Amino acid sequence: MADVIQQQVQTATISGHHEVDYLSDGNGIKDWLYTVDHKRIGIMYLILVLTAFLAGGLLAMAIRLELLTPARTIMDAETYNRVFTLHGAIMVFLFIIPSIPAALGNFVLPLMLGAKDVAFPRLNLASFYIYVLGACMMLGAILTGGVDTGWTFYTPYSTSTSGSVALTTMGVFVLGFSSIFTGINFIATIHKMRAPGMGWFEMPLFVWGMYSTAVIQVLATPVLGITMVLLVLERAFGIGIFDPRIGGDPVLFQHFFWFYSHPAVYIMILPGMAIISEVIPTFSHRTIFGYRGIAFSSVAIALVSFIVWGHHMFTSGQSQLINGVFSFLTFIVGIPSGIKVFNWVATMYQGRITLKAPMLFAISFLLLFTIGGLTGLFLGSLSVDIHLHDTYFVVAHFHYVMMGGTVIAFLAGLHYWWPKMFGRMYNEKLAALSCALIFVGFNVTFLTQFVLGSRGMPRRYYNYLDQFQPLHQFSTFGSWILGLGFFIMLGYLLASLRGPKNAPADPWGGTTMEWQALSPPITHNFSGTPVLTRAPYDYRNVPQGVDK
Template sequence: MSTVTTAPAPAKTSAAPAHPPGHEPVHNYLLEPGPGPDVKGFARVWPTVKAWATTVDHKRIGVMYLFTVSVFFAIAGCAALLVRAELMNPDMDFLTADEYNRMFTLHGVMMVFLFIVPSIPASLGNFALPIMLGAKDVAFPKLNLMSYYIFLAGASLAVYAILSGGIDTGWTFYTPYSDTTNTAVLPMTMAVFVAGFASILTGINFIVTIHKMRAPGLTWNRLPLFIWALYAVSIVQVLATPVIGITMVLLAMERLVGIGIFDPALGGDPVLFQHFFWFYSHPAVYIMILPAFGVISELMGTFSRQRVFGYRAIALSSVAIAMLGFLVWGHHMFVSGQSPLSSIVFSVITFLIGVPSGIKILNWVATMYKGSVWLTAAMLYSLAFIFLFTIGGLTGIMVGALAVDIHLHDTYFVVAHFHYVMMGGTVFAMIGALFYWWPKMFGRMMSETWGRISAGVTFFGFNMTFFTQFILGSQGMPRRYFTYLPEYHDLHQVSTVGSWFLGLGLLMVLFNMIWSLFKGKPAPGNPWGAATLEWTHTTSPPDHHNFHRTPLVTHGPYDYDVLFSGDGYGGDGAGTPAPVPNPEVGGPQEMGKSVDLGLSQPKPKHD
C-alpha cells in the first residue's frame, strides 16, 4: 500500500499516528497517480511520464513549470555570463559585435518572457495558491494544464527563433529597427504572443480561484499576503497581456505586409510602438516583482515569529502598485521624443509608485522589530531582497526624474537599476521561496548550512557585478555596446569577476536542491512553524487532493500564538484539534538549546 519513497517514513500508516488524524501521507502527489509499487524498472517510465503529462493537479503543474522556467533561467544565465565574459576586455575576444547583440537579446527575451514573468506565479503560485486557500485545486484545472502547454509552445517558438539565427533587437523589439533587421524577429514575436496566452489563462484561473474557492472562514482579511500579491498580479496579467499580443501582431503585420502603423513614410509613428510595448511591459515589471513582495511578506512573518506589521497596508499596496503600474509606462520614453507634457505627467506618477513600495519596505522591517528573527537560508535571502530592492527602487526614483534621466538613459546605470529590482528582487525572493516551500514540494529539507553560504556568495557576487555598473553608468558607459573606452576597463573587469561569484552562488543553490532530493532529511509537515494552511493542514509532500477534509479557518495567516495552542477546529466537524505540529519543532527559541533545527518529524501527541 505504501508507495511512498520520498515521504517522511510513513510506513506504519495505521498503527502509530505519526501525523495528525486524517493526514497520513499515503497519497504523495509526486507518486500518485502513477504506476503502482508493483511496477519496477523501465516499465515505470512511460506510465510516470503519461501521468505527469496529462495531470491536472496544480501541484504537479507547478513543479513542471518550476522545472521549465529553471531550464530557461539556466540558458539565459549562461548567455549573461558570456556577455559579461566578452566585456572583460574592450576588444573582440570570442564574440563578434553581431553575436554579442544576439547574445544579450537572447538573455533579455528569455529572462523576461520565459523566466521572470511565469517564475513565481506559475511555479510556486500554482503549487501553493490552492493549498493556501484550502482548496483542492485551482478553479479550472484543465485550463491550468492547457496554460502550461501553451507556454511550452511559445517557448518552443522562441527556441526555434534562436536556432534560426537569433535576433539582435534587444528584448524591446523597437521599431523601426525591428522592422528592417533580417534576423528572426517574426518567430520571436510569435513566441511572445503565444506565451502571453499562458499568462492570461493563469491569471484568470487565479482570480476565479481566489474569489470562489476559499475555505470556510478564510475571509479577505485572512488571506495570506502571498495570495494578495498573486491576486494583484493576476489582474495585471489579464488586463495588460492582451496589449503585448496586439503589439506583436501589429509588428508582424508591419514586417509582412507593411501596413504602416509604425512607419512614418506611410503615416505611422515609430514612437507609437513604444507606447504599445510599454503599456504592457511596464505593468509586466510589476507582474515580475509583485509575487516576490508576496513571498517576502510570508517569509518575514514566519521567520520573525510575529504577525506581519500592517497586514492590510501591505495587501492594499500590492493592489495600488498594480493599478498605478498602468499609468507610468512613458517613463521609459523620456528621450524618445514624446511630448514634454506627457513626460512630466509620467514622471510625477512614477514618483507616486514609491509610496506603496515604501509602505511595504517599512512594514517588513517593522515586522522584524522585536520579533524572534530566525536566520534560515530563506530568511537570509529575503533580507538580501530588502537590501537590494531598496537600492533598486531608490535608483528607480532617480531615473524617473526627468533631468537626471537625460543623462542616465540607456547607460549601465539603468542596467544596474533593473537588475537590482529583477534579479536582486525577484530572483532572490524566488530562491528564498524555494528554500521555504521546497520541503512542502518534495518532502525533503535542503541543506541549511549550504543555503546560508550560497546566500552570502550570491549576495556578494550580485553586488560586485551590478554595483560597479551604477558607477559605470553614471560615468557614461552606454548599454548594449560590445566594446568600451579604456577608462571603463577596470570596473568592467570587476563586474565580470562578480558575475562568476554570482554564478557560483546560484550553482550552489542548484546542487543543494538536487542533493536534497536524494540525501536531504525528510521534512515534517510544518518545519518552519508557519501558520498558513499549506503548512498546518497538509503533509509534506501533500496528498494528491491536498486535504482530506476542507479546513475551517479560524485565525489569520500570521497568528502563530493560535497555531501553537491549537484552535480546536480540525475541519471535521467533530471538534478535533487542528493538526498542529509539535510547538518545539521549528521555533527559533529552541535553536540555542537544541540541535534539532526543526528537521525532525512532529512527535505523535496521542500516545
C-alpha cells in the same frame, strides 16, 4: 472541474492509495503529462523556468565575459547583439514572468486557500502547454538565425533587420496567453475557493500579491499580444503603422510596448513581494506589521502601474508636459513599494527570528530591493534621468529590482516551500553559503554598473572606451562569484532530492494553511475540507518552543 476531481477520486480509490502523496500518485509519463493536479503542473513549470533561468544565466555570463575587454573577447558584434537580446527575452518571458505565479504560485496558492485545486484545472494544464509551445517557438527562432533587436523589439530597427523577429514575437504572443490563463485561474480561485471562514482579510498576503498580479496579467498582456501582431504585420506586409517611410510612427510602438511592459515589471515584482510577506513573519514568528497596508499597496501598485509607462520614453521625443506627468506618476507608484519595505522591516521588530535559508534570502531581498527602489528616484527625476537614460545606470537599476528583488525573492520562496514541494530538507549550511555568494557577487557585478552608467557608458555596447575597462572587469569578476553561488545551489538542491522524505508538515512554524498539509501534500491536498481557525501570522496561540 468537479468531474475531474471525481475522476481522480475514483482512480485513487481503485488503486487503493487514498492518501498517497502527489509525487507518488502514479509515475508513468502520462500521469505527469496529462495531470490536472495544480501541484504537478507547478512542478513541471518549475523545471522549465529553472531551465530557462540556467540558459539565460549562461548567456549573461557570456555577455560579461565578452565585456572583459573592449572590442572582441570571445564573440563578434553580431553574435553579442543576439546574445544580449536572447538573455533579455529568455529572462523576461520564459523565466521571471512565469517563475513565481506559474511555478511556485500554482503549487501553493490552492494550498494556502485550503482548496483542492485551482478553479480551472484543465485551463491550468493548457497554460502549461501554451508555455511549452511559446518556448519552442523561441527556440526555433534561435535555431533559425536568432534575433538582434534587443528584447524590446523597437521599430524601425525590428522591422528592417534580418533574423527571426517574426517567430520570436509570435513566441512572445503565444507566451502571453499562458500568462493570461494563469491570471484568470488565480482570480477565479481566489474569489470562489477560499476555505470556510477565510474572508479577504484572512487570506495570506501571498494571495493578495498573486491577485494583484493576476489582474495585471489579464488586463495588460492582450496589449502586448496586439503589439506583437502589429509588428509581424508591419514586417510581412508593410502596413505602415510603425514605419515612418510609409506614414507610420516608430514611437507609437514604444507606447504600445511599454503599456504592457511597464505593468509587466509589476507582474514580475509583486509576486516577489508576496513571497517576502510570507517568509518574514514566518521566520520572525511574529504577526505581519500592517497587513492592510501591504495588501492595499499591492492593489495600488497594480492600478498605478498602468499609467507610468511613459517613463521608459523620457528621451523619445514625447512632449515635455507628458514627460512631467509620467515623472509625477512614477514617483507615486514608488510610495506603496516603500510602505511595504517599512512594514517588512517593522515585522522583524521584537520578533523571534530564526535565520534559516529563506529568511537569509528575504533579508538579502530587503537590502537589494531597497537599493533598486532608491536608485529609481534618480531615474524618476527628469533632469537626472536624461543623463542616465539608456546607460548602465538603468541596467544596474532594473537588475537590482528584477534580480535583487524578484529572483532573490523567488529563491526565498523556493527554499521556503521546497520541503513542502518535495518532502525533503536541503543542506542549510550550503544554502547559507550560496546566499552569501549570490549577495556578494550580485553587488560586485551591479553596484559597479551604477558608476559605469553615471560616467556615461551607454547600454547594449559591444565595444567601449578604454576608460571604462576597470569597472567592466570588476563587474565581470562579480558575475563569476554570482555564478559560483548558483552552481552550489544547483548542487545541494539536486542532492536533497536523492535523500529520504524527511520534511515535517510544518518545518518552519508557518501559520498559513499550506503548512497544515503533509509534506509533500496528498493529491487532494487535505484530508477533508480544512476550516480556517485563526488569522494568518497570528502567533499568540502557537506553542513557541525552542528553535522552530
